[in-house]
Amino acid sequence: MKYLCLVYLKDAKLHAVPDRECLAASERLRAEGRVVAAEALHPVHTATTLRVRDGTLTMTDGPFAETKEQLAGFYLFDAADLDEAVSLASRIPPVRSGSIEIRPVRDLDPTA
């Protein structure tokens, strides 16, 4: 059975654990064959939130902000750029009733 484990950090603690430690842990977990997908993310100010209401797509800067909305699912896309990511994300049906937050993935720096 699959479990989605989400990592939450305060701004000040974003780099509390050095990337190389995260990479090492990730490698060990992957070696055990349990990891389906794992990525570090760029911080919240790089996010873009999508909503479609009445057939119109609106893009807002930043993360989804509705406190009443809860995480319901995820897609991890491979896209050439943000425009393509938006195009793909806008095809996720709940975009019409909720919000889709698009956050770019960050490559871990083995030297950090």
Next chain:
Amino acid sequence: MSVDADTAPGDIAATVATLFRRDSRKVLATLIRLLGDFDVAEEAMQDAFKAAVEQWPRDGVPANPVPWLVSAGRFKAIDGIRRRARFDAIDGAGDVATAVEAIPDGAARWDEGEEIADDPLRLIFTCCHPSLSGDAQVALTLREISGLTTEEIARAFLAPPATLAQRIVRAKAKIRAARIPYKVPDAGELGERLASVLRVIYLVFNEGYSASAGSSLTRADLSAEAIRLGRLVVELLPEREAMGLLALMLLQESRRAARTGPDGGLVTLEAQDRARWNRAQIEEGLAWVERALAPDLPASRGRATATTPRAGSPAARFGPYALQAAIAAVHASAESAGETDWTEIVGLYDVLVRLQPTPVVALNRAVAVAMRDGPAAGLPLIETLLADGQLQDYHLAHAARADICRRLGRHADARASYERALVLVRQEPERAFLAARLRDLPC
């Protein structure tokens, strides 16, 4: 390629300064595409102009300075990247192979032609990308396209310079991290994306337009800069709405001198001395309105890129800016306030209200109806809007009701509305105007 190899360094410096004023943004736009990063490109652009100042006295001013500058900037940037890669390699840190791979392909065609011609457009669309906040779009546009410093932008928007600087840094970081593409949008999205650009330009214009009493030069410069940006966009993308916006800005700007009384007070459109309107701006504005509303747009000047939308495309007919400009044109064409063709204005609002069914547009239409048919005709429309609740906090709605009640001799109602408007108004000249109107009401 070189001309006048014996030109004195002082003349060269003047030539370079002129080129910087005129073309530095163009050079920057191309360097951003070649180097893939705003900050790297900015540094490269500065280095290119420095190189020009150093080398042109010796080699002469090139016949085509822009490609020369782009080439010089690119060379310096690549040189810098290579040297930093070597440095990192010595440190044992960094991946030299990755760094070298990051250097743009030497075969990239950056010389004159379609590619380089589209770069300023790419820059504008990127700065105004809808995934950036409105504030960030404005700040980035003024920084990268207008070339204003962060201090100048901060001053113009009455924001702390540190906040502005942070906003721009964050915007660039997002462009980098989220990989906002540096391109002109595809035909299908062009209309919407252009709307984003025009919104930014109009925002800049309005910051400059709504000057407080004792308006600083900076505010008037902002409107002038917005008009300049408007012209740039029309030149690059002769779309109706771009023309409409340019027309609207020119026509509004034409009234700047007449809008302020000798005491710095606000003078309404009705009361303005039309002799003080800028005729050249009016003429140009009227010409652009005509083009924006013309049945057939002439073919785009020379540039046949795949992204140039066809004149008859769905987004092409009357847009909100073109309509607002048409309304402004009716005012501009009236020799005196009394000669204003309010019937035409109401007709234009009837169309605008369908395109932009917002309470504010409905309010403006109601005011026009009052002018055409008398205050008694406009009052119920305004009261309905106020009753709807959406304009409760909009001082101009209450000011409009107050004015109509005043004309109808309903002084108690006028007083109530002026008082409500005064609670809500934020700009000093407007406040003073409303206060005076309130004072002048017979008891």
